[in-house]
Amino acid sequence: MILNKRYSRNIRSNLSFYIAATVLTAVSLLLFILFYIAGTGINQFGDEFFASQHLEDATFTTYKEIDEQEISSLEESYGVVLEAEEYVNIKEGDTTIRLFGPTSKIDLYQVLEGSDIKSDEDILLSAGYAENMGIKPGDDFAFGGNTYQVCGFFLRPDYCSALCEVTDSYKNITTFVFGYVSEQVFDSLEGKSTTYKVIYNDREKELDFRRKVNDTWQIRSYTSIADNPRITYVHEQADMFEVMAWVFLFTLPLVTVCLIGIILGRKVKQEQRMIGTLMAMGYSKGKLIRHYMVLALIPGLVGGILTAFLGCIFAQPYGQLCLADYEPLPVRFHLPIPIAFAGIVIPTLIYLCRAYFTLRKLLKKDIVSLLNNSADNKKSYSKIFYKKQMPVSRKFGVRSVIGSPGRTFVVWLGIFLGAYIVAISFAFQDSIKIIGERGTENMGDFQYEYILNELGIGKPKDGEGMLVMNGEAKGSSFSIMMADEDLSLWNTRLTTGEKAELNGKWYMSSLLATIFHVKEGDELTFYESGDLEEYTIRIDGIIANDYVRFILTDKANAAELIGFQPSFYNVILSDHELELKSDKIAETIEASSTQKQVDAMLDEMDVIIYSLTLIGIIVCICALYVAVKMMIDENRVNISMLKVLGLKEKEINHMILSGNHLLLPIGIIPGIFFAVKTMELVSGVFAEMASMILPPYISGSHVILTVIIVCICYFGSLSLVKRKTGQINMVESMKDNRE
8 A cells, every 4th residue: 555645545535624724824814914915015115205205304383474484593503304284274074175376395295197287277186085976087077167177186294094174083175175286376375374393403402493483472282293293193003013914813714724734634544454454464653644744734834825726816806905094105915924824824833733742642552452443542421411301412413522622612713713703703893883973972062163373362252162282192182271160162081971060170071081091080291382391180070072182271271381371262163153253263073073074084994894705704703614524424333323223304404504503602702702802902993093982892693604604614614514424425334443
C-alpha cells in the first residue's frame, strides 16, 4: 500500500468538510483583513496629504482684524506661519454655499477632477456635494442670480469631512457645498468673514503667541487641529477601522480557527483504527505524523491563500465603501504582504499543531486499543436516565449531547459565532439610529441656535441669550456655556432625571464626562482658550447630552470665577427662526440637524452593515455545517445499528440530531450578549471620533431577526447533512469491534 494514495481518497470522502472549513477560514479572516486594509490605507493617505497641502495647526477668529503687516510681525516674533483666509456663506434655497478667498501658505487645495479656475466664469466645487448631486465638469452652477461653469472638483486638508460647522456630527453633502471662484468674483461678494490659520514651527512659543493675539486682538474662537473634526475625522475613523479589525480578529477569526482545529483533532481521532493498522504494517510514527499533518494543512493553506486572493480583489472596492464618511479621497488600498503572509501561516500553524498533538497522544497508545477504536477511553454515559421512563429518542439525544462534550462544544461554538456576527451587524445599525431618536430630547426645546460674531449686551429682543467661550482640558476643547438662571430652551435635565439648578453650580454634559472620565463631585481644571488662565471647578451634576461637549453654569457664577461682564451674550437660542442681519451671524445650528446627520450616516453605512450580516450568515452556515457533519461522522456506527434495527432515515436523523436543538438558545443568547459588549468597546472609540456617544443597543425586532437567521442557518445545515445518513451502510455496525 502506498500511503500517499490516501490523500486523494481522504479529500474525496471529506470534500464537503474541506470546502466548508476553507470557506470558513477565508471569510472569517477576510473580515479582519478588509477593515485593516481600510484603516491603514486611509491613515497613510492622510499623513501624506496633510503634509503636502500644509495642514494648519489651528484656526482662530478675533474680534479685531489683524492686518498684513501685523501678521508678518507675528510670524517673525513667534516662529509661526500665519495666514488670513476670507470666506462667505451664500444661501440658495436650503443650500449653503461657502466660497473661500485665495490663500498661498496654509490648507492648500488639490484639484481631483477637471481643471483649476481659469476665468471669472469658472467655479470649483467640493467633490462630495458634486458627486452626490450628479454634477460633472462642464455643468452649470447658479447662485446669487449668476451662472458659473463647473471647471472641476477639489479637496482641501481642513475639509476632508464636509461639516458645515465644526459642531456638526456628520458630513452634509446635500445642502452644503464649498468652493472657489476667481479672485475678482470673490472680491465682489458681500458678507465676508475672516479666519486665521496658523502653523507652529516652534511649539514652545505657542502659548506666548496665543496670549499676544488675545491681548491685542481678542480671540473670539480658537480651534486646534485636535478639536477640528473636519481634520481629525480622517485618522479617527481610520483608527476605528483598525480597532474593529483587531476586535474582530480576537473574536471571530481566532475562534473560528480554533473551531476548525478542534474538528480536525476529532477527525484524526476517528482515524485511530486506520492509524493502528498502518502502525501494524510497519509505518513509523514520524511518517504517520507527516501524512496526517499534510491533510490538516489543506484548509489552513488553501483558506489563507483564498483570503489573500479575496483581500487583493476587494481591497479597493471595500476601501471605497469605508470612505463613505469623508469627502472623496483618492486613496489606493492594497493588502500588505506581511498581513497576507500572516493570514496564510497562522491558521495553517494552528491546524498543524492541533493535528500534531492529537496524533502524538494517539501514537502513544498501544496498537490493539487503536485497532479496537478505543484509544480515547471515552467515559460511558449509557446509564443516564437508565431508570427514567421517557422516549428512547430523547434518551439517545441527551446522552449524545452529554456523552461527547467536545463535540457538543463545537456545535455550540458554531451557533455562538453565527449569532455574534449577525447580532453585531444589527447592533451597529440600531446604535447609530438611536442617536438621532434621542438627539432632540438631549438638545432641548430650541429650534435654532444663532452664534454671533460680536458680543451683545443685556438680553436679546427675542429668544434666550448665552455667553459661550472655548475651554481646553486634558488635550481636548469644549464649550464653556454661561446662561441666565431661568434658561429653558437648552436641555438641563440631569442623568439622574432631575433638572439642573444653575445658581452657583457647574454642570458637565454626559459626552464630555465620558471623554474626560469625570463623574459628579469630581474637580476639573481647565483654561479658557482666550486668556489661557487656569481655573478649577467642582462638577455638581451630569447633564444628559450625548452630542455636545460643554460645561454649564449661570452668568453670575462664571463672572465671579473668570471675570467678565455677566450682561454679555454671543449665542441666541430660539424656538422659531429669527430675522437677524447676516453679517452679525457666524453660524446657525438647527435642532433637526442631528437627525439629518444620523440619517445620512445610516445611508452611507448601509453597505458595510449589510456586508457584515452577509458574512455572519456565511460564517454561521459553514460553522454549523462542519460541526453537524462531524456529529454525523462520529455517529456512523450508531446510525448503522439503528438501520439494522429497522428505523427509518427520518427517525434516525431525529434521534441523532434533535438533542443538539437544546444548544440553540445556549449559543444564541451569549452570542447576542457579547455582540452588545463589543459595541460597548467601540462606543468609547466613537465618542472620541465623532463627538457623540454611540449607545450599545440592539432592538427587540433585530434580536428576533438574529434568532430567526441563526435558526434558519442551523436547520439549513441540518438539511444539508441529513442526506449523509442515507449514505451510511448497515455493515458499519458489523465492522465495529469495540467492547
